[in-house]
Amino acid sequence: MANDAGGGTWANRIGFTEGQVVLEIGWDEDVEDALRENVEDLIGSALEEDQFDGVVDAVLLWWRDGDGDLIDDCVDALAMLADKGFLVVLVPKAGHPEHVQAADIEEAAKTVGLKASSTAKAGDWIATKLVQGGHQKQR
Template sequence: MSATAGSADGVRTIIDKLGIDTDAVVMEIGFDSDIDSALREAVIARVGELHDEDTDEVVDVVLLWWRDEDGDLVDVLMDARSPLSEEGVVWLLTPKPGRDGHIESAEISEAAPTAGLSSTSSVNAGEDWVATRLVAPRGR
């Protein structure tokens, strides 16, 4: 939920859908002024802190805010995959259709396998964002 459109309970429900537990190590990539600040703040409240892409930690979750104009999606997905634990997940957060920076699902479907990831599901992540769950295939 966005800061203006959602309740705290709605944001917690989204975090639960994203599977972010209190002991998760979470890395964030692509932070900018257009992200859903209520969602981000709720994740921080749940896990304590977000690591940036320079972390040496093995991470459980990567929150990747990505827009069409941000560059090469394959490259950033490969960077996001590197610090993931074996059971880790990348949540690719992209603007919804009709919003500035929207990415077609076909682009995600093409980029993910090239980066060694599989798309498994998508959830509504607020007023302006959709989250696509990307995981490494088993036995990578």
């Protein structure tokens, strides 16, 4: 289910709002369309696809264990984010064979200068919002 007991959605709790440009990365056959629709309803437009090359307000990253390097995908997403933009990492819920531990998400976030600010259950997925302003890795 995409709605919570209070009538809101995970996307409300995470911070999506009308007018935002949101890029979607990592779409596959296993994603929940209702979760995508929650975001599209809130922002008032379709999600942008991987080929989009503009600046975005948020990135929706579907991530599963075995998808590659989460740090690399966070770096790619960060390069496209507006100054106050955020990244939402969606992982399969605990117990799923492709579940990713929260500590792994937090470690990747810290490495690229992001920090976890909130988490919400989203159907069979867990959404973690990563915001800018975390520890910056020295170059």
